[in-house]
Amino acid sequence: MSSRIGTSAEPARASRLTRRIGAALALTMLLAAMIGAAGFRTVASDGTVRVRSAPSVWKVAAEHIRRDAPRPAMYAVYAVSLAVTVAGCFLLLWLAATVGRDDDAARAGSAAVAAFRGVAAATAWRR
Amino acid sequence: MSAAAPSGLRRFLVALLIVYVAKQLVVAFVSPPFTGHDEVAHFAVIRIVATEHRIPMLWTDTLPADLYQYRAYSIEWRNRDNSPLYTAVHPPLYYILMAPVYAAASRLSPEGIQYVLRCASIPCGVALIVLAFLLTTTLFPRDAFLGVTVPTAVAFQPQISYEAAMVNNDALATALYTGILLLMVLTIRDGATIRRAALLGVAAGVALLAKGTTVIALVLIPLALLAGQRGRRWRSAAIQTAVAYAAAMAIIGPWWWFMTRAYGDPMALTAIAATQTDLTRDDTTFLQLLFSGRFLVDRWTETWGEFGWRLIHISGALLALLGVVTAASIAALVAVAMAERRAVASYGWRVPALALLAAACALGYLSTVQFGVRFVLTQARYFFPMAAAAALLLMLGLRAWIPGRWHSIGQAVVVFAAIAVNVAIYTAYVIPYWYFR
Numbered sequence: 001m002s003s004r005i006g007t008s009a010e011p012a013r014a015s016r017l018t019r020r021i022g023a024a025l026a027l028t029m030l031l032a033a034m035i036g037a038a039g040f041r042t043v044a045s046d047g048t049v050r051v052r053s054a055p056s057v058w059k060v061a062a063e064h065i066r067r068d069a070p071r072p073a074m075y076a077v078y079a080v081s082l083a084v085t086v087a088g089c090f091l092l093l094w095l096a097a098t099v100g101r102d103d104d105a106a107r108a109g110s111a112a113v114a115a116f117r118g119v120a121a122a123t124a125w126r127r
Numbered sequence: 128m129s130a131a132a133p134s135g136l137r138r139f140l141v142a143l144l145i146v147y148v149a150k151q152l153v154v155a156f157v158s159p160p161f162t163g164h165d166e167v168a169h170f171a172v173i174r175i176v177a178t179e180h181r182i183p184m185l186w187t188d189t190l191p192a193d194l195y196q197y198r199a200y201s202i203e204w205r206n207r208d209n210s211p212l213y214t215a216v217h218p219p220l221y222y223i224l225m226a227p228v229y230a231a232a233s234r235l236s237p238e239g240i241q242y243v244l245r246c247a248s249i250p251c252g253v254a255l256i257v258l259a260f261l262l263t264t265t266l267f268p269r270d271a272f273l274g275v276t277v278p279t280a281v282a283f284q285p286q287i288s289y290e291a292a293m294v295n296n297d298a299l300a301t302a303l304y305t306g307i308l309l310l311m312v313l314t315i316r317d318g319a320t321i322r323r324a325a326l327l328g329v330a331a332g333v334a335l336l337a338k339g340t341t342v343i344a345l346v347l348i349p350l351a352l353l354a355g356q357r358g359r360r361w362r363s364a365a366i367q368t369a370v371a372y373a374a375a376m377a378i379i380g381p382w383w384w385f386m387t388r389a390y391g392d393p394m395a396l397t398a399i400a401a402t403q404t405d406l407t408r409d410d411t412t413f414l415q416l417l418f419s420g421r422f423l424v425d426r427w428t429e430t431w432g433e434f435g436w437r438l439i440h441i442s443g444a445l446l447a448l449l450g451v452v453t454a455a456s457i458a459a460l461v462a463v464a465m466a467e468r469r470a471v472a473s474y475g476w477r478v479p480a481l482a483l484l485a486a487a488c489a490l491g492y493l494s495t496v497q498f499g500v501r502f503v504l505t506q507a508r509y510f511f512p513m514a515a516a517a518a519l520l521l522m523l524g525l526r527a528w529i530p531g532r533w534h535s536i537g538q539a540v541v542v543f544a545a546i547a548v549n550v551a552i553y554t555a556y557v558i559p560y561w562y563f564r
Contacts, residue, residue, distance in 0.1 A: 016532075023536040027543045034547060040555040044563035045438075054554045061157050061558045070239035074156060081152035088146030089546045095142050096279070097539035100133030100271020111467070112459035112527035118466035 024097035028090055035086065058082065132264065133271035140260055140278060144253055147282045150549070151252060154292040155245040157553070159561050160238040161197035162435045163245075163293030164508065168201050168214035169222075170194070170241055170294050176222045177229035183215040184389065185398050194237060200436040202504065203403060211402045216395035218382055220336035221296035244294045251298035252291030256282050258305040259515035265312055266477055266519070272526050273519065275538040280518040283545035285431055285552050286507065287514050297508050300338035304512035307331055307344045308487060311351035315480045319355030319367055327351070328371035332378025339394050340509045343490045345375065347483060354479035396501070406503045416496045426495065429507035432552065439560045441552055449548070456524030463527045481523075484516035 039051040062082070066075040161167045171191045175183045190201060190210045198204040202213055225244055232243040256278045263270075263277040282288060291298035307330045314323045327348050334341035348371045353364040383393035390398035400407045416422045431449060432441035464471055471478060491510035499505035522541070529537040 016535075020535055020539075023539055027539055031543060031546065034550060040551065042555050042559035042563065045560045046564070048563065050563075052554075052559075054550060057554045057558050060562050064562050065156055069156075070236050070242065074242060077152060078156040081149040081156075084149035085146060085153055088142065088149060091142055092139070092146060092279075092542050092546070093539055095135065095139045096275050096542040097535060099135040099139050099275050099538065100535060109530045110528055111463050112524070115459070115462035115466035115527070 020097045024094045027093045027097075031090060031093065131269050133269060133274055136264075136271060136274045139275055140257075143278055143282055144256060147256060147288070148249060148253065150282075151249045151288065151292045152246065154289060154553075155242065155249070157558060157561070158245075158289075158293070158435070160241055161194065162200050162561070163295055164200075164290070164297075164436055164506075165202070165214055166200060166241070166294045167191065167194050167197045167204075168212060169217075169296065170237070170244065171212055172214050172217065172222045173225045173229050173244065173294070176219070177226040177233070182219055182222075183212050185211055185213065185215040185395065185402060186389075188212040188215055199438075203405060213399065213402060216386070216390065216399060217296060218336045218338060218379075220333070221299045221338070224299070225294075241294055245292055248291050248293060248295065248298050251302045252282075252288060254302040255287075255291065255298065255305055255515065258302060258309055259518060262305065262309045262312060262515055263519055265309065265316065266480060270526075272529075272534040272538045273522055276522045276525070276541040277515070277518045279542050279545050280522060281514055283549055284514060284518070285549055286429070286433075287511055289434060290508065290511065296338045297340075297511055300334060300341050301512045301514055303330070303334035303337050304341045304344060305515040307334055307341070307347075308484065308516055311347060311483055312480045314351050314355040315483065316476050317355075318357055319352045319364065321367060321370055323355070324348075324352055324367035324371040325374045328374025328376075329378060331371070332375040335375070335379040336382060340494070340512055342394075343487065343494055343512070345372070346490060347487055348372070348375075350486065351483055354483065400501065403502070403504075407501060408503050409501075411500060413497060413500050416499050417493070422496070422499065426492075426507045426510075431548075432556070434557050435560065439556050441556050445548070445551065452525070453521060455528065456521040458524070459527040460520060460524035463524075481520070484520060487516045488513045488520065 035054045037053070039053060040057065042050055042052050042057060044050075062075070062079065065078050069075050069078075161170065168190060171188075171194070172183055174191070175181065175188065188211075189208065190198075190204050190212055192208050195204070195207045204210045225247060228244055228247045229240060232240045235243065259281045260274070260278040263273050267273045287298075287301065290301070307327065310323070310327050310330055314327065317323075331341070331344040331348060334344060349364065349368045352367045352371065353361075356364050386393050386395055389395070427450060428440070428446060429437075431446055432439065474481070488510075491513035495505055495507070495509045498509060525541070526534065526537070
């Protein structure tokens with residue numbers, strides 16, 4: 001088994017980094033579009049269906065919680081928690097894309113596809 | 128975590144836990160009071176333990192009349208004043224742990240106390256994620272994909288995390304059971320000893336004090352101890368199993384003795400059947416339910432939705448998509464195990480450990496089927512203790528589909544999918560159901 005070292009390894013490393021950053025960026029944009037722009041087919045308890053954006057739905061919940069909360073602090077905790085959750089989800093996407101290195105498995109294909117091919121070949125051979 | 132752990136994994140776990148706690152607070156506050164599974168009934172048990180310093184009895188204690196307005200979220204609460212407190216038969220650990228929290232918040236209204244108790248369940252979910260992470264890194268210490276995706280899948284599984292934001296003993300039981308699974312995997316890796324057997328027994332006894340659904344641990348303990356023997360040492364495994372059972376019985380024994388005296392059997396199944404006559408059945412068999420597609424679909428639906436005591440139904444298309452991904456993961460796991468036996472054999476001690484986790488999943492489902500033979504209201508929650516084991520096996524199967532050099536992107540896609548499922552469920556179904564009129 002051999003591995004590339006020194007300057008010859010740099011382009012591959014840069015390519016892997018670009019791929020990860022590209023994926024994280026694409027997923028970030030997708031999540032932003034889902035939260036900010038997408039319309040959800042919402043279903044109320046009486047069965048009424050309406051298309052609404054996520055912020056408009058969350059805003060209605062926040063108003064109810066502010067009005068009905070047994071303590072005012074509950075609304076503050078809710079609002080801060082929602083902000084941390086939304087921001088944290090974006091952060092998680094970036095962190096997830098950066099964990100670990102690809103080097104060890106860089107040339108490995110899909111084990112499942114190979115396994116299904118193997119099973120299919122064995123079945124064909126038995127026939 | 129070993130020195131060879133993937134770079135950035137610890138940082139990811141810390142961020143995941145922070146986001147999880149924030150998400151759980153949102154779930155706890157966005158769900159109207161007492162709308163969780165059996166929340167009114169669990170709340171009533173905590174109140175009795177906290178204020179009267181006693182364990183409630185099914186025959187004499189009733190559902191709390193002052194909370195009758197929340198009857199839609201409990202079982203068979205037809206009569207305001209004398210409907211049996213059906214959660215009285217649950218083991219006492221969760222209620223004893225929550226009693227001081229109740230006492231500290233007792234100046235609030237029942238609804239206010241309930242929100243505080245919901246928040247007090249969140250640490251159980253945090254423990255579950257940490258244990259799922261340790262289970263994964265014990266088995267695959269250098270695998271970044273599994274290290275990222277398994278704790279994420281557990282943290283964002285909508286129903287499992289929902290239980291950890293409600294007044295309910297499920298999250299505590301799931302966390303304790305996952306701890307037992309971790310101990311079993313460590314026993315298989317490091318070898319079974321009398322001390323580890325005793326520790327397993329103690330852990331099983333404590334988990335049984337949280338909820339009866341963890342009883343499967345008693346079936347798995349002998350298997351783990353046998354797999355942890357160096358060579359075929361049946362006698363040694365038998366002695367260690369006896370030690371483990373003795374330790375477990377020392378803890379759960381007094382409760383089971385009390386239950387048998389009070390209700391006729393350790394789990395009070397006969398008493399439950401006597402008080403929930405409309406919810407018992409005798410028209411099916413174990414095999415009929417095991418091979419029933421309807422039963423499987425119902426449990427799958429409950430695994431992802433049915434919030435607010437089965438009131439909120441999520442889209443069939445979303446459930447089907449999640450089902451396809453799960454089926455593809457299971458198929459890949461089985462295909463790889465069959466086609467690459469030599470490679471799988473090189474996993475060494477991990478093979479029996481993974482087999483044990485698979486057995487935990489299978490037994491979890493089978494026990495839910497068995498409960499369903501007698502009770503109509505069998506629920507997916509009864510197999511939630513296997514959540515971490517199932518997540519690990521499913522992510523192992525999913526990883527097999529992804530070419531090695533795409534694993535890092537694959538793990539980010541799994542995190543995105545987990546977030547997206549939660550956004551969709553809460554935005555399209557849960558919040559509109561509660562707040563749009």
